[in-house]
Amino acid sequence: MTQTNSSPIGKVKKLSFLDRYLTLWIFSAMLLGIAIGYFIPSSAGFINSFSSGTTNIPLAIGLILMMYPPLAKVKFSQIPKVLSKPKLLSLSFFITWIVGPFLMFILSIVFLRDYPDYMTGLIIIGLAPCIAMVIVWNELAEGNREMVAGLVGINSLLQVFFFSLYAYFYLEIMLPLFGIHALTINITIAEIAKTVGIYLGIPFAAAVISRFALIRLKGEEWFNHRFIPKISPITLMALLFTIVVMFSLKGNMIVSIPMDVVRIAIPLVIFFAVMFSLMFFVGLFAGADYKDNVALSFTATGNNFELAIAVSIGVFGINSGQAFAGVIGPLVEVPALILLVRFAFWLRTKYYSNKAI
DSSP states (O other): OOOOTTSTTTTOOTTHHHHHTHHHHHHHHHHHHHHHHHHOTHHHHHHHTSEETTEEHHHHHHHHHHHHHHHHTOOGGGHHHHTOOHHHHHHHHHIIIIIHHHHHHHHHHHHHTTOHHHHHHHHHHTTSBOSSHHHHHHHHTTOOHHHHHHHHHHHHHHHHHHHHHHHHIIIIIIHHHTTOOOOOOOOOHHHHHHHHIIIIIHHHHHHHHHHHHHHHHHOHHHIIIIIHHHHTHHHHHHHHHHHHHHHHHTHHHHHHSHHHHHHHHHHHHHHHHHHHHHHHHHHHHTTOOHHHHHHHHHHHHOBOHHHHHHHHHHHHOTTSHHHHHHHHHHHHHHHHHHHHHHHHHHHHHHHSTTSOO
16 A cells, blocks of 8 residues: 655554455454354354344444544544535435445345345345445545545434435335335334444544544644554454454354355345446546545445344344345455455556546
């Protein structure tokens, strides 16, 4: 990953070795998690014992720690300026909120019509864009932190107010149009707000407080050159921890019914590839620079699996096919989007090598 001298922390490369072999570490963490789940079946029960309602506390801690360093690097005062790009924002919201859910709906029907539980779970996944991991993928791909923070904040509010409406539209109106029985999902704004608050509100508040408090106490120079390099490795460590936990929870099931995992994975992989490529090239033709384009593309590509899993468990039960599809979602997202990070760097070389990025 290249760093320029214009970056306040560009001279510090604490993660250079880890970054170089990032894909290897992630796939190793996936294999370790599967091995733990398969060879130590009791591990899933042990991890799930640390749960409150539909929130798995170890996973929540991993996600919160993962997002804190990238959010702490955000210059919050610049977010309004970054978001004052109506053309890019309009394209982003159209692809993220109109194209994305419809694409997932079509893929779910095409690939999983004969597996209605998995189909429903995938549709639910497509109803809300990512508000957690997208911050990490954007950071790894060297995207615009301020833009992704602003987009995540806006998308979080939209989820709170429109998720239930989207669920009603796609499950009760759209499904019958394709000859499939309608389904009813009752989830309150408060329940959605709780999920958003846990996975985004906590790290966001911690980042804002620490940034303004420490800069005031120690100065911006100390914050950028001493504090940020110290906390930066937390992102990768927490990411690897979260991957191990996620895969260990379903390691035995992944080995036992691999074809079901493949059935769910195929439409997800297609979704990730189409959404990222569509948003990137739309952004490219709209004149977005690389950093803005990466922020837009990963925001459009990821999904809020935490909310989808919580909804599926709450409505259909923890052992339902819908919940299983929800859990498989992030297991597919992790390797798919880390490959898209590499793809983003390739696109930067191909389309932005002679431009300011």
